[in-house]
Amino acid sequence: MTDASPTTVLSAERLHGSLGDPLMEVMNFLNEVTSRYPDAISFGPGRPYEGLFEVDRIGDYLDAYRRYLAEEAGHTPDEIRTLLFQYGRTNGQIHELVARALRNDEGIEADPRSLVVTVGCQEGMFLVLRALFADPADVLLVSSPCYVGITGAARLLDIETVHVPEGERGADPDALRETVAALRAAGKRPRAFYVVPDFSNPTGSCLPTADRRRLLEVAEEADLLLLEDNPYGFFTRTGTGLPTLKALDTRRRVIYLGSFAKTCFPGARVGYVIADQHVQAADGGRTLLADELSKIKGMVTVNTPALSQAVIGGMLLTHDFRLREANKPAADFYQENLAVLLDRLDTLLPRERREAAGISWNVPEGGFFLTLALPVAADNDLLEASAREHGVIWTPMNYFYPPGDGGRHQIRLSLSYLTPAQIAEGARRLVELLERSCL
Amino acid sequence: MTDASPTTVLSAERLHGSLGDPLMEVMNFLNEVTSRYPDAISFGPGRPYEGLFEVDRIGDYLDAYRRYLAEEAGHTPDEIRTLLFQYGRTNGQIHELVARALRNDEGIEADPRSLVVTVGCQEGMFLVLRALFADPADVLLVSSPCYVGITGAARLLDIETVHVPEGERGADPDALRETVAALRAAGKRPRAFYVVPDFSNPTGSCLPTADRRRLLEVAEEADLLLLEDNPYGFFTRTGTGLPTLKALDTRRRVIYLGSFAKTCFPGARVGYVIADQHVQAADGGRTLLADELSKIKGMVTVNTPALSQAVIGGMLLTHDFRLREANKPAADFYQENLAVLLDRLDTLLPRERREAAGISWNVPEGGFFLTLALPVAADNDLLEASAREHGVIWTPMNYFYPPGDGGRHQIRLSLSYLTPAQIAEGARRLVELLERSCL
Numbered sequence: 052m053t054d055a056s057p058t059t060v061l062s063a064e065r066l067h068g069s070l071g072d073p074l075m076e077v078m079n080f081l082n083e084v085t086s087r088y089p090d091a092i093s094f095g096p097g098r099p100y101e102g103l104f105e106v107d108r109i110g111d112y113l114d115a116y117r118r119y120l121a122e123e124a125g126h127t128p129d130e131i132r133t134l135l136f137q138y139g140r141t142n143g144q145i146h147e148l149v150a151r152a153l154r155n156d157e158g159i160e161a162d163p164r165s166l167v168v169t170v171g172c173q174e175g176m177f178l179v180l181r182a183l184f185a186d187p188a189d190v191l192l193v194s195s196p197c198y199v200g201i202t203g204a205a206r207l208l209d210i211e212t213v214h215v216p217e218g219e220r221g222a223d224p225d226a227l228r229e230t231v232a233a234l235r236a237a238g239k240r241p242r243a244f245y246v247v248p249d250f251s252n253p254t255g256s257c258l259p260t261a262d263r264r265r266l267l268e269v270a271e272e273a274d275l276l277l278l279e280d281n282p283y284g285f286f287t288r289t290g291t292g293l294p295t296l297k298a299l300d301t302r303r304r305v306i307y308l309g310s311f312a313k314t315c316f317p318g319a320r321v322g323y324v325i326a327d328q329h330v331q332a333a334d335g336g337r338t339l340l341a342d343e344l345s346k347i348k349g350m351v352t353v354n355t356p357a358l359s360q361a362v363i364g365g366m367l368l369t370h371d372f373r374l375r376e377a378n379k380p381a382a383d384f385y386q387e388n389l390a391v392l393l394d395r396l397d398t399l400l401p402r403e404r405r406e407a408a409g410i411s412w413n414v415p416e417g418g419f420f421l422t423l424a425l426p427v428a429a430d431n432d433l434l435e436a437s438a439r440e441h442g443v444i445w446t447p448m449n450y451f452y453p454p455g456d457g458g459r460h461q462i463r464l465s466l467s468y469l470t471p472a473q474i475a476e477g478a479r480r481l482v483e484l485l486e487r488s489c490l
Numbered sequence: 491m492t493d494a495s496p497t498t499v500l501s502a503e504r505l506h507g508s509l510g511d512p513l514m515e516v517m518n519f520l521n522e523v524t525s526r527y528p529d530a531i532s533f534g535p536g537r538p539y540e541g542l543f544e545v546d547r548i549g550d551y552l553d554a555y556r557r558y559l560a561e562e563a564g565h566t567p568d569e570i571r572t573l574l575f576q577y578g579r580t581n582g583q584i585h586e587l588v589a590r591a592l593r594n595d596e597g598i599e600a601d602p603r604s605l606v607v608t609v610g611c612q613e614g615m616f617l618v619l620r621a622l623f624a625d626p627a628d629v630l631l632v633s634s635p636c637y638v639g640i641t642g643a644a645r646l647l648d649i650e651t652v653h654v655p656e657g658e659r660g661a662d663p664d665a666l667r668e669t670v671a672a673l674r675a676a677g678k679r680p681r682a683f684y685v686v687p688d689f690s691n692p693t694g695s696c697l698p699t700a701d702r703r704r705l706l707e708v709a710e711e712a713d714l715l716l717l718e719d720n721p722y723g724f725f726t727r728t729g730t731g732l733p734t735l736k737a738l739d740t741r742r743r744v745i746y747l748g749s750f751a752k753t754c755f756p757g758a759r760v761g762y763v764i765a766d767q768h769v770q771a772a773d774g775g776r777t778l779l780a781d782e783l784s785k786i787k788g789m790v791t792v793n794t795p796a797l798s799q800a801v802i803g804g805m806l807l808t809h810d811f812r813l814r815e816a817n818k819p820a821a822d823f824y825q826e827n828l829a830v831l832l833d834r835l836d837t838l839l840p841r842e843r844r845e846a847a848g849i850s851w852n853v854p855e856g857g858f859f860l861t862l863a864l865p866v867a868a869d870n871d872l873l874e875a876s877a878r879e880h881g882v883i884w885t886p887m888n889y890f891y892p893p894g895d896g897g898r899h900q901i902r903l904s905l906s907y908l909t910p911a912q913i914a915e916g917a918r919r920l921v922e923l924l925e926r927s928c929l
Binding site: 132136 | 502507776
């Protein structure tokens with residue numbers, strides 16, 4: 052097995068089709084540009100700010116969880132050793148702690164048995180898709196433009212995905228209803244609708260409460276499940292959050308996809324699913340959807356790593372099951388970044404000037420993202436020029452649409468991973484690019 | 491969302507077919523019996539012994555990894571924070587450390603770029619299957635009886651699986667060649683062969699070196715990949731290990747599925763894949779199979795949790811990249827258990843008596859498992875009676891075959907999770923069951 056040996060060569064055409072799909076590579080150009088221009092200011096990554104992470108606290112969180120296991124849960128030292136080192140319960144060991152936080156932070160009353168603790172929200176999406184999609188006629192609907200994690204997971208499973216165009220304020224219940232009707236008429240079986248109601252990735256839009264209620268009505272009428280993904284809901288001004296779909300859901304239409312990547316930290320890779328739907332077997336037996344997801348999870352990752360669960364559990368305990376409050380410094384930081392970005396853009400491109408040029412942007416109330424619309428094509432060529440000549444990087448919005456089918460004149464600006472000073476300088480460079488290309 | 495609300499009920503028939511497959515539930519009866527008879531001695535679980543785990547060492551391993559990042563890898567404190575907390579490299583951050591251990595422990599020279607660090611070996615299997623299986627005619631071959639993790643993962647992806655019967659000493663190269671030929675003649679495309687050459691789960695057999703070489707020849711002739719899974723290779727008498735298929739592989743026919751579940755600890759959920767095959771695109775470009783697996787992993791778990799990688803990395807550093815040596819106490823423990831089990835069975839059922847009754851067992855050189863053959867059906871009814879009346883639990887071998895198609899008169903005894911005293915008492919109870927049912 053040295054490099055000089057004759058080598059087995061596999062034909063890419065024989066590998067699974069997803070591997071040749073542009074969708075799976077969509078972020079590569081961005082990553083590649085970023086590595087070629089390391090000094091450019093990047094509005095690219097949707098990563099949380101790192102300045103608030105403290106390496107030395109990992110041990111404290113682990114200790115807090117160990118104390119909980121001993122003192123509150125009443126485990127012996129041997130049982131604690133088993134919980135930390137051994138194979139564990141497939142659906143997780145911190146489900147009760149997560150349920151407590153959901154009650155405080157979201158007003159969601161989740162039965163811990165309906166929770167599946169996953170390797171990041173990504174695994175949660177994957178498990179849900181695998182469970183729900185059985186027939187080639189089954190269709191996943193997504194609010195469009197759409198996060199590539201869900202469309203990519205669907206592609207891995209050969210699930211047909213249909214984009215439902217968003218309006219200015221996010222998912223459009225009427226468009227959803229019409230799309231479902233058209234698909235049914237064509238012999239398809241629309242099964243679920245994926246949506247990020249709070250500060251959507253990529254657009255930053257936030258769905259008004261009335262539209263949330265209408266989405267639930269449409270789902271009920273159309274016998275559709277709603278897959279609600281909510282990584283950014285805490286990152287708004289204190290007291291201004293809207294109820295999640297799951298909090299409004301009186302009929303268990305919503306499968307809630309939760310993430311600790313932004314509210315605790317991404318490296319733990321801990322997320323969860325609330326899957327409280329009942330599943331009726333042909334023999335009359337009933338299970339929870341969470342039990343079905345467990346069977347799938349056993350064949351994907353067996354269980355979520357105990358150490359990751361312990362650290363996240365320790366954080367929940369340390370913050371008294373109030374992550375929204377614990378995230379106030381982070382929320383303030385992102386709010387400040389958002390304010391700086393909006394202020395700089397408005398100052399450098401006053402309303403009359405930008406309107407004359409056909410430049411505009413939305414004004415999100417929170418979250419990590421903002422959408423900027425241009426009169427010229429915001430494609431890889433413009434991105435390359437932007438990085439090379441102006442030292443600023445951003446994400447073409449067309450990455451979040453089916454190839455060639457939308458977002459051609461928009462860019463996504465992510466404000467989560469930069470400092471206010473970098474944001475201000477980045478905005479200056481961005482306007483420099485706009486001066487050159489469309490003013 | 492309270493229990494009194496009208497509830498969305500999903501029909502099990504509309505869920506993915508895997509969820510109704512007996513394969514996905516095969517271990518349930520065993521788990522359920524175990525929970526109903528908690529005082530029974532269980533030869534069921536293939537878990538590592540826990541007595542050697544030390545909770546207080548977790549912090550030491552984390553520290554060792556942090557020191558490595560700072561002193562050997564030259565990272566700044568900010569970079570270390572990023573590595574531990576942030577989203578990370580999809581294929582992992584401890585790939586170079588794993589490669590060093592593979593060189594020492596297995597004589598495998600793996601380019602770190604060909605390694606994918608996974609959420610347990612289970613995710614590795616899942617990624618490899620997703621990458622390799624594209625067409626409905628593609629068939630996965632497995633050495634039979636077979637670990638349910640691989641057949642379950644295949645079922646999730648609707649991959650057809652064909653069992654290739656093992657001989658006394660494990661996988662049978664001739665049977666493999668014949669099965670491939672028969673499948674090809676039927677228009678199928680055999681793609682890969684899954685095998686555990688060292689102390690197979692479930693049988694405990696260990697494939698002789700000559701047969702390993704013949705498997706590689708058959709794979710080369712038949713243009714088949716070998717999926718080598720090796721969780722138990724270290725657990726033999728010191729100095730008696732055989733070369734892995736990957737160490738003998740001069741043509742990159744072998745995709746090696748590695749696990750730290752038994753050699754470090756299961757709760758970390760860290761495994762890896764060596765995927766050093768070249769992939770040729772239609773446009774002439776080449777990648778490593780590991781790069782293709784990365785695209786899939788990004789849509790399943792994004793990356794393996796950093797903390798888990800840090801602890802395993804710290805263990806590799808602490809043990810100077812020699813896990814085989816570090817596992818000598820564990821190997822000795824399992825060897826002692828194996829010796830006790832074989833001695834007790836032989837004493838309680840002397841050769842003449844057992845031969846007259848049609849009872850026999852294999853004599854593994856190592857590993858976690860032993861196969862016991864009976865003259866009566868070793869099914870769930872016998873297991874239930876065994877647990878209830880004799881206080882001893884084991885795994886029907888038919889769990890590891892297609893339903894109704896093999897292993898009817900065999901049981902798997904796992905010796906890894908018990909103490910020698912429990913093993914001795916368990917053997918006594920087992921013989922009591924045999925006295926009652928077949929002597």
